[in-house]
Amino acid sequence: MRALCWTADGELAVRQVPDPELRNDHDVIVRVRRSATCGADLPLLTGQAPGLAAGDVLGHEFLGDVVEVGAAVRRHRIGDRVVVCASVACGACWYCRQGLPSCCDNGSTDPSTSEAEWGHPVAGCFGQPRAAGGFAGSHAEYVRVPYADVGAFPVPESVGDDRALFASDAAPAGWLGAEAGEVRPGDVVAVWGAGAVGQLAARAAWLLGAERVVVVDRHPARLLMARQHVGAETIDRRNADVTAQLRELSGGRGPDVCVEAVGGPAGEHRSLADRFTGRARVPEAVREAVYACRKGGRVFVLNGGVRHVDAFPAGAVVHKGLAVRGGRQHGQRHIPMLLDRMARDELRTEYLATHHFPLDRAAEGYALFRDRPQECVRAVFTPH
Amino acid sequence: MGRFGTVVAVAGALGVAAARAARTAVTRQRARPARRSAGWQVVTIDRPPEQVLPAAVWPEPLRRLDGAVEVAVRRAPGGRGTELAARPRPHAAWPGLAAHLVGDDPGLLVRRTLWQVKQLAETGEVLRADRMPGERGPVVPVGTSPPPTDGRSR
Numbered sequence: 074m075r076a077l078c079w080t081a082d083g084e085l086a087v088r089q090v091p092d093p094e095l096r097n098d099h100d101v102i103v104r105v106r107r108s109a110t111c112g113a114d115l116p117l118l119t120g121q122a123p124g125l126a127a128g129d130v131l132g133h134e135f136l137g138d139v140v141e142v143g144a145a146v147r148r149h150r151i152g153d154r155v156v157v158c159a160s161v162a163c164g165a166c167w168y169c170r171q172g173l174p175s176c177c178d179n180g181s182t183d184p185s186t187s188e189a190e191w192g193h194p195v196a197g198c199f200g201q202p203r204a205a206g207g208f209a210g211s212h213a214e215y216v217r218v219p220y221a222d223v224g225a226f227p228v229p230e231s232v233g234d235d236r237a238l239f240a241s242d243a244a245p246a247g248w249l250g251a252e253a254g255e256v257r258p259g260d261v262v263a264v265w266g267a268g269a270v271g272q273l274a275a276r277a278a279w280l281l282g283a284e285r286v287v288v289v290d291r292h293p294a295r296l297l298m299a300r301q302h303v304g305a306e307t308i309d310r311r312n313a314d315v316t317a318q319l320r321e322l323s324g325g326r327g328p329d330v331c332v333e334a335v336g337g338p339a340g341e342h343r344s345l346a347d348r349f350t351g352r353a354r355v356p357e358a359v360r361e362a363v364y365a366c367r368k369g370g371r372v373f374v375l376n377g378g379v380r381h382v383d384a385f386p387a388g389a390v391v392h393k394g395l396a397v398r399g400g401r402q403h404g405q406r407h408i409p410m411l412l413d414r415m416a417r418d419e420l421r422t423e424y425l426a427t428h429h430f431p432l433d434r435a436a437e438g439y440a441l442f443r444d445r446p447q448e449c450v451r452a453v454f455t456p457h
Numbered sequence: 458m459g460r461f462g463t464v465v466a467v468a469g470a471l472g473v474a475a476a477r478a479a480r481t482a483v484t485r486q487r488a489r490p491a492r493r494s495a496g497w498q499v500v501t502i503d504r505p506p507e508q509v510l511p512a513a514v515w516p517e518p519l520r521r522l523d524g525a526v527e528v529a530v531r532r533a534p535g536g537r538g539t540e541l542a543a544r545p546r547p548h549a550a551w552p553g554l555a556a557h558l559v560g561d562d563p564g565l566l567v568r569r570t571l572w573q574v575k576q577l578a579e580t581g582e583v584l585r586a587d588r589m590p591g592e593r594g595p596v597v598p599v600g601t602s603p604p605p606t607d608g609r610s611r
Contacts, residue, residue, distance in 0.1 A: 075599055088596045096585040126589075128596035145581065165579045167503040167537055179579060182586040184572045185565060194572070207586025217587055220580070433599070 075456065076213035077435040079117065081127035085436040090128060093209060093217035098145035101221040103137040103157060107238045108211040109426070110442040110452045111159075112268060112336025113377050114200070118443055124202025132212030132454075133159040133199040134242040136234060139225070140215070148222045155225040156412070157218050158404030159242035161197035161206050164223030174223075175401035182207040196401065212435050214456045226408045229416040235423035238453065239269060240411045244422060245402035246375055247273025248411060250332035251281050253400055254373035258282030263319055263328035263365060265358035267295035267307070269425045269451050270375060271334035275303045278330070280419065287322055289315055289358075292447040302424055319365045327367035333358045333374045363389045363397065374399035425450050432456040496544040497529075498568040502575045503538040506530055509578050510541075518573035518583065525549035526567055541574060543567050 078088045093102055111134055117125060136156040139149050149155065162169055162177035169177050177196040181187055184194030186204040197219075200210020209216060218225050228237040247270050256262055262278040264271045267290035275286045288299040289308045296307040308318050319328055335358045362372045363386050372395055390397055414420040427450045430438040438452035502509050510516070510530055515523065526549070529542040545563040573583045 078596055080596075087599055089599055090596055091588060091593050093587060096587065097582045099580070099582060128590060128593060163576075163580045163584075165503070166575075167501070170503070179576045179584060182584050183569065185568050188568075203586070203589075207589070209587040219584060 074214040075432055076130040077132065077210075077432065077439075077454070079125045079127065079129045079131060083119075085118070085131070085439055087433050087435060088128065090130065090213070093213075093215050095141060095143045096217060097219055098143045099220050099222060100143040101139050101146055101149055101155075101218050101225060102141035103135075103155065103216050103218055103225070104140045105135055105137040105211055105213060105216055105456045106154070107137075107234050107426075108132045108135040108213075108432075108454045108456070109238055109241075109243075110439055111242060112270075114439070115336075115443060116378060117202075118439060124204050126203075129200075129202075130210040130213050130216075131200045132210035133201065134238065135159075135199075135211035135216065136228060136238050136241060137211075137216070139221075143221070146221050149225060149227075153225075154228045156228050156237045156240045156408065157199075157211075157216075158224040158226075158245070158402075158408055159198060160224075160401060160404060161199070161208060161219055162223060162405050163220050164405060169223075169405070172403065172406050174403050174405035180206060180220075212432065212454055212456075214432070223405055226412060229412055232412060232415045233423065235426045235453065236415050236421065237412065239273070239422035239425060239451075240404075240408050240415065242402060242404065243269035243425065243451075244273050244411045244420065245404035245407040246270045247275075247334065248277045248407050249400055249402050250274035250334055250373050250375050251277035251283075251330070252407075253398055254330040254332055254371045256281040256283050256330050259284045260329040261285045261287070261323040261326075262330045262332065263287045263289065263362070264305070264332045264334055265289045265362060266334035266336055266376075267292065267299045268334065268336050268446075269422075270336060271332075272299050272303050272305075272425065272450075273420075273422065274332045274334050274375070275299060275305045276420065278332075279304065280414070283330075285322065287319060287328070289319075289361075294447045295450065298424070298450070302421070315361050316365045323367065327365050327370065329367055329370050331362035331366045331370065331372045333362050333372070333376055335376050336378065360386055363395065366393065366395055368393045368395075370395060372397045375401075377401060426453040428452045430454050496564050496567075497542050498544060498564060498571055499540055499542040500571045500575045501533050501537055501540050502578050504578045506532060506539045509539045509574070516574050516577055518570050518577060519543065522567070522570055525563075541571060543571055 074092050075087050076090045080086050139151055139153040160175055161180040162174035163179035166178040175196045180196035187194045197206020199208045251274055256278045260283045262283045264275045267288050275288050278286045286305045288305040289310055290296050291310045299305045299307055366372050432454050435454045441449045442452045526543045531540050533540045576583050
């Protein structure tokens with residue numbers, strides 16, 4: 074089959090690779106209808122992607138049709154149109170049973186690798202380096218889906234592909250930011266990042282009862298989208314004192330909830346000293362969120378690109394009594410609810426698919442996504 | 458064996474099968490040298506002890522290391538299942554394939570094995586990766602040479 078592969082020289086190219094096969098009894102094989110780019114992929118495009126091997130297939134946000142079913146699969150049949158959660162979780166461990174599938178103990182083929190990185194194993198992910206589980210990505214004609222009864226969900230007939238696609242990753246991530254940030258009726262919510270996840274976090278905040286939602290970004294076209302499609306107020310960080318403006322927009326208190334959804338690698342604009350020592354700066358958005366948030370408020374960090382950072386403003390957390398949390402999306406828990414909302418038109422996401430490409434031009438789509446973020450929110454690939 | 462030395466005390470509450478498992482563990486403890494070394498690897502399995510080690514029989518991933526590791530089990534607090542611990546025996550002769558896998562870090566092999574036991578107990582299977590580079594053959598440009606598929610048609 075054809076697939077978008079990471080090549081030995083760090084480039085992307087569509088190549089012929091072997092078809093996926095059922096490797097476990099709970100697997101299904103999905104024929105991909107749509108697969109989207111994501112900011113989480115950007116670090117893989119820098120040429121510094123430890124753990125990637127030539128021929129590894131990228132992509133983790135997708136939907137498609139079930140074409141093969143493992144012996145232990147109970148909820149899916151050949152022909153089902155399903156959206157698949159971007160992360161891989163078992164549904165059976167203690168964390169999954171607590172409703173924390175992104176913390177799944179069994180979502181990786183080698184939990185000791187993420188244990189080494191984060192102290193504990195976490196859920197796997199499609200189309201990432203081996204340490205993220207060992208699962209090929211979705212920018213391909215076909216993809217294998219482990220634990221399919223847990224991570225794949227039938228799409229209501231009334232929900233189109235371009236809308237349902239974002240139930241795979243961006244929508245549950247955005248929902249998590251608002252839900253785990255404990256947005257309550259009447260809250261003022263600030264969201265850093267007007268990409269797909271940020272806009273959907275803002276939308277989720279509305280749906281959870283926020284009274285004012287403000288989105289911060291540096292790309293005017295994305296901010297325009299947030300105003301037009303989400304009804305948010307916006308701050309263009311290129312020419313604004315973000316903290317001061319947020320204070321003004323919240324009656325001097327600061328937002329009740331701050332959601333960081335910037336995406337992509339953190340710690341850009343590092344000094345020479347930082348580069349020499351390998352130290353990363355606190356991502357600007359996290360720092361701003363901590364400073365801007367009202368006393369006793371909640372800060373939620375969604376950006377998985379935040380890795381190891383120094384100089385975190387811990388004093389502000391202590392003196393203002395903040396709750397700072399982070400997380401990856403819990404799609405296994407949220408996707409059915411999100412699909413219902415999509416079917417009821419409460420959640421419209423298709424506008425985020427700003428560019429479509431056939432799979433054969435996927436490398437071009439990634440270049441656009443990476444280099445022209447002011448135009449491209451998500452490039453969507455259609456393999457068939 | 459430190460924290461897991463309490464295994465005898467709690468064994469009575471664990472049911473017959475688990476008690477057998479605990480005795481197995483204790484027997485194995487007695488065989489170890491007096492000086493206790495570090496290196497216990499522990500996982501918590503969200504299943505009761507009698508399911509983790511039914512009738513004191515080690516599950517398959519652990520059985521492969523029989524003779525090379527000590528194993529201990531105890532109930533996890535808060536109803537969180539079973540704490541399963543293992544560590545390499547000093548100067549153990551690693552059986553079969555394990556001898557080839559152990560390299561210079563037997564602790565890592567033990568840890569990976571415990572994760573497999575956990576996956577098997579909780580999900581019914583040991584999760585396998587998609588084809589790794591060595592399995593999938595050359596990656597070739599589209600349209601050149603026969604595609605290296607497994608021959609199925611969809």
